[in-house]
Amino acid sequence: MAQSEKSRLDDIGTLALVGAGKMGGAMLEGWLALGLDPRNVVVIDPKPSEDVVTLSRKGIALNPAADANRTIGTLVLAVKPQVAADVMPSVAGLTGPDTLVLSIMAGKTLGFLQAGFPNAAIVRAMPNTPAAIGRGITVAVPNAAVTADQRRRANALLAASGAVEWISDENLMDAVTAVSGSGPAYVFLLAETLARAGVAAGLPEELATKLARATVEGSGELLHRSPLDPATLRQNVTSPGGTTAAALGVLMAADGVDPLMRRAVAAATKRSRELAG
Template sequence: MTRSDKTRLDDIGLVALVGAGKMGGAMLDGWLALGLDPRNVVVVEPHPSEELAALSMKGVVLNPPAGAVTNISTIVLAVKPQVASDVMPSEAAMVGADTLVLSIMAGKTLAFLQQALPKASIVRAMPNTPAAIGRGITVAVPNAAVTPEQRQRAHALLAASGAVEWIDDESLMDAVTAVSGSGPAYVFLLAETLTKAGIEAGLPAPLAAKLARETVSGAGELLRQSPLDPATLRRNVTSPAGTTAAALAVLMAADGLDPLMRKAVAEAAKRSRELAG
């Protein structure tokens, strides 16, 4: 999704970001780039970075006293799920009759959020770390109280970081977390292990690292731009009895990458369910 494809945010209203770590900070950067007035942003972050402190000089309201800010259009919950129970009571006081609550906390269900924020309009979403460069993908699910206008508002805020998909079945969110939420780490591990394998094959470490990084990122971009499915792209670069075929015979063996990835995704989905409590 290009910058011009994304909805501008100059009329989105007052947005309160609770938690400005890597993901929350990436979302904030995207909002400001798309025209959200810094004066329409409130950030609650006990450990603000230097970059966040600098934004406060441009109008972003940083850590205001309780009750000092009213008429909040959207509250974005971007804290770690482990501290959710601690922060929810203070956030409840910020929720007005028309406030949308947008949560990106992994594993925290709509039921959990609704218990802490009765009658609130809530969207639960799962972004991933490529949001930091505007190339993330987010899956979102609304509760019954969300209006069409609020859904559009949530979409605009999430689309500032990349593509957005909506689902109606919240039970899919654990699998979403396991595939796209945790997925970037799997790709980084591929580059890491490919680097090590290159070094063991005799390449100088810097060259092995560069080849692995550029190969993974280049193949990913080809996959994004190509109309072909991954299996077809794989077959297109695999000559019969060639070097790629020899390597794939190992990776596609009965005990190769496929069962390992299935097990990894299953374990991540299980952990997502555990975080829900």
């Protein structure tokens, strides 16, 4: 995160995190590590994890009694989408005319959120699981009520877990979910299938697993650090007539990875639209 974004956490105001599961808890740890004052944080979670309970000892208010005098600057919704309709009415009273509502719930549209928080400034965001190690990417879309300052505030909070991209067309969020939201699972599947292929080629299972995992890890880090695009990096590994070229002849065939990934992303996009209702 850029230094300017870190400094935004110093004056973020009071933040209420509703739902501190894997994603919400990971984001909370990132915010505290980057200087968010725990005394300005309220966590609302009926079944907090041990990690969250431990964090609460730093000064976080965990499931406090209702306080009508508490002013919430930012309300972060990180509950499971299927319980959103039940949870939102119970926390709507925490919001005021200047409260920013930041949702990281998959599939829940701005329209859905605006029905629960009428006239509120709302940002809908889609992070992914590498956020847990500060290497995620989040795509965010604001509603018309979000001010420039509130957008900067949302950006600072989201950037604590990795890169942030903003869009103006909410219709893109289903494809975003299919590519980056679900994308880590595709990469993990690659590591799984590469290891199984190694076993099928005669490698001991433990060695095949180590080779596949290290290869995916290292290739991802090279992609992260290199200024070259993925196609160029692929070409740099491929010698004409060599072993890599033989494998790519299968993977890049007409029925290979490209059409398969297109179908997978299309299926995830379709499901995202269905979940949005």
